[in-house]
Amino acid sequence: MPSRTRSARYARRRQRRMARVEHDLTDAQWAALTTAWGGCAYCGATDRALQKDTMLPISRGGRYTLDNVVPACGSCNASKCNLEITVWLRRKKYDERAFLVRQVEVARQVAAAPLDA
Numbered sequence: 059m060p061s062r063t064r065s066a067r068y069a070r071r072r073q074r075r076m077a078r079v080e081h082d083l084t085d086a087q088w089a090a091l092t093t094a095w096g097g098c099a100y101c102g103a104t105d106r107a108l109q110k111d112t113m114l115p116i117s118r119g120g121r122y123t124l125d126n127v128v129p130a131c132g133s134c135n136a137s138k139c140n141l142e143i144t145v146w147l148r149r150k151k152y153d154e155r156a157f158l159v160r161q162v163e164v165a166r167q168v169a170a171a172p173l174d175a
């Protein structure tokens with residue numbers, strides 16, 4: 059089967075999957091997340107546009123929720139791709155424990171903050 063067809067089918071499947079999952083991260087939460095992290099959650103870059111990175115990829119059942127989204131620069135986001143977060147952090151030799159601890163702290167802090175401020 060030609061791969062063009064296969065990738066088109068994959069794209070349709072992804073679209074359906076995206077429509078099914080809950081996207082409950084609000085714009086205000088996203089803004090608070092980027093402020094709390096102060097840059098890319100992984101490499102700390104502050105001079106680049108930040109993207110919503112799902113720590114557990116959508117393809118693995120992850121969602122766009124406060125507990126699963128961190129701001130990431132384009133290069134970290136592209137490099138991590140569909141890898142499991144811990145596998146990728148280890149591969150990049152980032153401090154896995156420090157990241158995970160900070161992620162929980164930031165998510166808690168944003169969840170507790172008044173969102174209409």
Ligand SMILES: [Zn+2]
Pocket residue numbers: 098099100101102103130131132133134135
């Ligand atoms: Zn980065």
